[in-house]
Amino acid sequence: MSKFTLAEYLWLDGAVPTRFLRSKARVINAGKNPKIEDFPEWSFDGSSTLQAHGNDSDCLLQPVAYVTDPIRGEGNFIVMCEVNNPDGTPHESNSRAQLRDVLAAGADKHEPWFGFEQEYTLFSKGRRTPLGWPDHGFPAPQGPYYCGVGADEAFGREVAEAHAEACIEAGIMYYGLNAEVMPGQWEFQIGFRGDTSENSGALAMTDQTWIARWLLYRIAEEFEISATLDNKPVKGDWNGAGMHTNFSTKDTRDKAKGKAAIDAAVKALGNKHAEHIAVYGAGLGERLTGDHETCAIGTFKVGNADRGCSIRIPAPVAAKGYGYFEDRRPGANADPYLVAARLCATVAGLDEAIMKFNSWPRKNAKFAIAAE
Numbered sequence: 099m100s101k102f103t104l105a106e107y108l109w110l111d112g113a114v115p116t117r118f119l120r121s122k123a124r125v126i127n128a129g130k131n132p133k134i135e136d137f138p139e140w141s142f143d144g145s146s147t148l149q150a151h152g153n154d155s156d157c158l159l160q161p162v163a164y165v166t167d168p169i170r171g172e173g174n175f176i177v178m179c180e181v182n183n184p185d186g187t188p189h190e191s192n193s194r195a196q197l198r199d200v201l202a203a204g205a206d207k208h209e210p211w212f213g214f215e216q217e218y219t220l221f222s223k224g225r226r227t228p229l230g231w232p233d234h235g236f237p238a239p240q241g242p243y244y245c246g247v248g249a250d251e252a253f254g255r256e257v258a259e260a261h262a263e264a265c266i267e268a269g270i271m272y273y274g275l276n277a278e279v280m281p282g283q284w285e286f287q288i289g290f291r292g293d294t295s296e297n298s299g300a301l302a303m304t305d306q307t308w309i310a311r312w313l314l315y316r317i318a319e320e321f322e323i324s325a326t327l328d329n330k331p332v333k334g335d336w337n338g339a340g341m342h343t344n345f346s347t348k349d350t351r352d353k354a355k356g357k358a359a360i361d362a363a364v365k366a367l368g369n370k371h372a373e374h375i376a377v378y379g380a381g382l383g384e385r386l387t388g389d390h391e392t393c394a395i396g397t398f399k400v401g402n403a404d405r406g407c408s409i410r411i412p413a414p415v416a417a418k419g420y421g422y423f424e425d426r427r428p429g430a431n432a433d434p435y436l437v438a439a440r441l442c443a444t445v446a447g448l449d450e451a452i453m454k455f456n457s458w459p460r461k462n463a464k465f466a467i468a469a470e
């Protein structure tokens with residue numbers, strides 16, 4: 099076996115209003131258990147990704163996390179990267195740097211853990227209706243599809259299953275999967291699995307959610323299917339797609355302090371509703387209507403086991419009095435780095451000045467806005 103293998107470098111582009119993943123691969127000689135420092139810095143043409151102008155187009159890729167590549171196999175890697183300017187400072191599109199800043203400014207002390215529920219919708223190549231939908235008209239109304247089984251209810255299971263296998267093989271903290279309410283829609287979760295020896299921290303879970311998204315697109319390719327994270331892929335009386343974000347801190351998980359800590363966190367969130375909505379994904383108003391298991395975008399509501407709330411306290415958590423809560427507002431197309439940064443900043447009570455990424459594109463963005 100050659101000592102040379104491939105590393106697929108992933109990064110987020112500068113597209114507006116929703117960034118997408120880009121990737122390219124290079125040959126490396128990093129051995130079986132490399133350190134992140136063993137992956138060289140690299141660069142790319144930022145003028146092709148809405149991150150630079152053509153006359154000064156180099157952006158830097160800084161490897162920050164990696165997993166085994168389950169597609170190319172053992173010895174090959176998928177490497178998440180931050181995008182930096184030529185001088186090494188974070189590029190204006192680098193939302194992971196925002197999360198690092200928030201953690202370093204004090205949020206890290208709270209030991210925040212995350213669990214993301216990523217919903218997505220599958221489309222056959224070239225078709226405009228989701229998988230399993232008729233050419234004309236609509237499928238039978240929603241009802242049986244959520245967690246359904248059978249060829250008349252579950253569409254695209256081969257993709258969801260292949261994705262699950264790949265994530266587990268990669269060593270991602272994959273938690274589970276289910277068919278969703280709208281036909282052709284599925285969900286996978288990344289996050290705390292009940293094993294405290296695993297790292298459920300903010301950077302690990304957000305990096306892994308992005309890598310799992312890339313694997314979803316990549317694996318669906320093999321089936322000539324495309325996955326979309328659109329918030330509302332079908333207008334009308336059909337469920338949208340979200341990225342419910344489950345969150346806990348050292349104190350919310352504490353038997354004695356849990357209830358008070360959850361109450362305090364939720365109160366802080368209520369005071370910053372608009373700031374959260376601003377970074378919870380493009381076109382969120384189409385999804386957060388107050389119907390289809392959502393709370394209307396202009397309202398902030400908390401409830402136990404209530405899926406029409408902004409924040410849901412899961413029934414077992416309410417019963418025990420400690421644990422985590424679920425923020426149901428983020429859209430499927432939200433950036434996990436920004437959702438995590440926002441939740442950490444609010445719950446830790448950090449000064450708002452830390453949130454340079456209070457919208458996307460960022461105010462004063464040079465490249466994202468200039469691009470047509």
Ligand code: ADP
Binds near residue numbers: 212288289290421
């Ligand atoms: P739902 O009932 O809303 O569909 P899921 O079963 O799909 O919930 O997902 C549960 C999510 O909660 C998972 O991502 C899991 O990792 C996360 N989770 C569980 N416990 C914690 C915790 N203590 N802190 C943060 N996230 C958690």
Ligand code: MN
Binds near residue numbers: 215285
């Ligand atoms: Mn779920």
Ligand code: MN
Binds near residue numbers: 215217278285
């Ligand atoms: Mn769901």
Ligand code: MN
Binds near residue numbers: 424
């Ligand atoms: Mn949920």
